[in-house]
Amino acid sequence: xxxxxxKQLSEALCQKYPEMPKSRAQEIVxxxxxxxxQSLMDGETVRxxxxxDLYLTEVGPRRMQSNLNGRIYDIPPTVRVRFRASKDxxxxxxxxxx
Numbered sequence: 208x209x210x211x212x213x214k215q216l217s218e219a220l221c222q223k224y225p226e227m228p229k230s231r232a233q234e235i236v237x238x239x240x241x242x243x244x245q246s247l248m249d250g251e252t253v254r255x256x257x258x259x260d261l262y263l264t265e266v267g268p269r270r271m272q273s274n275l276n277g278r279i280y281d282i283p284p285t286v287r288v289r290f291r292a293s294k295d296x297x298x299x300x301x302x303x304x305x
Contacts, residue, residue, distance in 0.1 A: 213237065247288060259292040 217232040224232075243253050243261065253261040268284045292300075 213240065255293075257293060257295045259290055259296055262289055262291070263287065264289050 213233065213236050217229065217236045220232040220235065221227055221229055246253050247261060247263060250263060255261075263286050266285050266287055269282050271280050271282055272278070273280065
């Protein structure tokens, strides 16, 4: 399984639009990622049509016992980013493996 980074996304944008300078494509990808990040930090859901939703969930405080020394630790509440795949993405991925 491979990963796509900013550089690969901007290169794909340049291939689709050959007249676009590489620096402009990198700037566009950077702005999109920054907006997604800021929206999540503001507590908003980021919906990517055909891909899915990125949203936040709050995990309440809890206690944990260490297996090594038996001490009990209090873990503070945290916020986690979750992803829910769209039906289109799930269908296309399932078609791929059939």
